[in-house]
Amino acid sequence: MRAYQIVAGSNSLDGLRRVEVTDPVPTATQILVRMRAASLNYRDLMIARGHYSGGPVGANTTALSDGAGEVVSVGAAVTRFRVGDRVAGTFFRNWADGQPPARPLVALGAPPADGVLAEYAAFDEEDAVALPAHLSFEGAATLPCAAVTAWHGLVENGRVTPGESVLLIGTGGVSMFALQFARLAGARALIISSSDEKLARARAQGADGCINYKATPEWEHEVLRLTQGRGVDHVIEVGGAGTLGRSMASVAVGGRIALIGVLTGFANLVSPYPLLGKQASVKGVFVGSRGHFERMNAALGAAQLEPVIDRVFGFDETVAAYRHLESGAHYGKVVIRI
Ligand SMILES: NC(=O)c1ccc[n+]([C@@H]2O[C@H](COP(=O)([O-])OP(=O)(O)OC[C@H]3O[C@@H](n4cnc5c(N)ncnc54)[C@H](OP(=O)(O)O)[C@@H]3O)[C@@H](O)[C@H]2O)c1
Numbered sequence: 001m002r003a004y005q006i007v008a009g010s011n012s013l014d015g016l017r018r019v020e021v022t023d024p025v026p027t028a029t030q031i032l033v034r035m036r037a038a039s040l041n042y043r044d045l046m047i048a049r050g051h052y053s054g055g056p057v058g059a060n061t062t063a064l065s066d067g068a069g070e071v072v073s074v075g076a077a078v079t080r081f082r083v084g085d086r087v088a089g090t091f092f093r094n095w096a097d098g099q100p101p102a103r104p105l106v107a108l109g110a111p112p113a114d115g116v117l118a119e120y121a122a123f124d125e126e127d128a129v130a131l132p133a134h135l136s137f138e139g140a141a142t143l144p145c146a147a148v149t150a151w152h153g154l155v156e157n158g159r160v161t162p163g164e165s166v167l168l169i170g171t172g173g174v175s176m177f178a179l180q181f182a183r184l185a186g187a188r189a190l191i192i193s194s195s196d197e198k199l200a201r202a203r204a205q206g207a208d209g210c211i212n213y214k215a216t217p218e219w220e221h222e223v224l225r226l227t228q229g230r231g232v233d234h235v236i237e238v239g240g241a242g243t244l245g246r247s248m249a250s251v252a253v254g255g256r257i258a259l260i261g262v263l264t265g266f267a268n269l270v271s272p273y274p275l276l277g278k279q280a281s282v283k284g285v286f287v288g289s290r291g292h293f294e295r296m297n298a299a300l301g302a303a304q305l306e307p308v309i310d311r312v313f314g315f316d317e318t319v320a321a322y323r324h325l326e327s328g329a330h331y332g333k334v335v336i337r338i
Contacts, residue, residue: 003118004318005060011050013322016063024122028075031125033087036137037312038067038117040325040334041145041173042263047110048322057111063318065091065109067116067338068131068140078125086131089116089123090290091144096126097291105286108144117318119338129293132301142307142333143296145287146173151296152288153236153258154181162186164233167223167250168207169243171198174260176308176332178236179207184303187234190226192219198331205308220249231255231278239263245270248280257282308332 001023007015026032043052044064050056068088071081081087092105093113109115131140154160166182168175168191175191182189183206190209191202199210209226211219224231231252237244242264247257259282275282299305310330313321315338325334 001119002315004063006048006057006063007060008058009050009056010048011056013045013048013319013326015048015050016319016322018316018318019060021062021118023120026073026075026122028077029124029126030075030122031071031078031081031087031128032073032120032122033069033089033128034072035067035069035116035118035121035338037069037141037338038064038115038336039142039146039173040064040321040336041066042261042325043145044109045322045326052110059111061109061111062114062116062118062121063109064115064117064336065107066141066144066146067121068137068143069121069338072120074125080125081128081130086137086140087123087128088131088140088144088293089121090127090129090293091148091287092289093124093127095289097289100286100289107287117336117338127290129290129297132297134301134304135306138309138312138335138337139307141335142173142309144293146333147177147307148288148293148296149260149285150174150177150181150236151299152292153260153285154178154234155185155299156288156292156295157283157285158234158256158258160185160187160234164188165190165227165252166234166236167232167247168192168236169239169247169261170263171195171202171331172238173333174238175236179205180305180308182234184299184305190223190232194328201331218246220246223250227252234258236260237282241265241268241270245274248272248274251275251278251280253278253280255280259284309335311335312337
């Protein structure tokens with residue numbers, strides 16, 4: 001079958017290779033899926049660049065964690081799925097629900113787990129979910145990492161309620177899902193972006209407060225102004241060390257910061273003490289469980305919510321898709337049709 005792999009030792013997008021590999025053979029508890037679409041996350045750039053946890057990949061690894069397709073065969077012991085079902089694999093293997101397991105979590109697309117940018121992928125039946133019926137394969141392929149992370153951080157951990165305010169950082173995959181979930185919950189969304197054009201699109205999608213962080217580098221003052229000095233109830237913190245201090249300045253008394261991203265790196269960490277007087281909290285979010293994914297899919301289905309897709313690339317345009325994500329020109333998700 002055709003696949004794209006990140007080659008062992010890769011430290012740039014040049015490590016992304018189109019290859020021919022043998023088709024996976026499902027075990028008794030696995031389903032074999034004809035993948036139809038996959039999507040990119042910022043993590044996939046980090047993996048190709050050799051910056052993902054633990055450094056460069058040590059073995060050739062099929063790329064990308066997020067994809068959707070249809071079941072073409074099932075192992076003898078499979079009970080959850082049938083041939084013809086439309087499914088997506090979960091980002092993590094072996095986290096059905098509840099608290100994360102104590103053992104290290106294994107995620108697709110980085111050793112030891114191959115990803116989904118291939119014609120076929122085998123998933124344990126416990127590591128797959130049914131797709132919301134209204135979504136195309138391209139739409140569903142955007143869900144496993146970015147959407148589940150936003151859902152977990154804002155809805156299940158954050159318990160966002162109507163009338164609360166939510167701050168979103170940038171207009172990438174996680175932030176666009178968080179904008180949609182904030183709106184769905186009846187919350188007020190504020191968003192920062194490098195681009196006025198992207199902010200205009202976010203406003204059209206329901207963002208109430210829009211701040212250009214290039215024009216207004218000290219954007220926390222504007223967040224406070226837009227919230228009458230109160231600050232926001234939730235921050236979906238995807239920016240990392242370079243934005244965390246401003247996020248802490250932006251959060252309201254009793255507010256919650258979902259610590260998610262590392263776009264500006266991990267170094268130069270700021271003091272957490274601004275949180276003390278506000279009695280605000282920071283909680284780490286690491287994608288989520290199959291339960292998060294399934295509950296989110298139910299909500300997506302009920303609201304007929306469509307993921308924000310920036311662009312769909314062909315399979316042979318995979319390198320261009322990575323370069324597009326790297327450019328930062330995207331708004332929402334970048335998808336590859338398989
Ligand atoms: N913890 C987890 O489980 C988890 C899950 C998913 C993602 N993440 C992390 O979350 C982050 C976002 O991931 P993603 O896949 O959504 O990324 P993405 O789709 O590539 O979006 C990145 C966007 O963030 C904005 N941005 C970049 N630098 C910024 C800065 N200095 N200040 C403010 N905004 C900035 C830009 O938006 P504009 O062009 O609008 O400025 C950029 O397009 C990454 O660090 C990723 O590793 C973590």
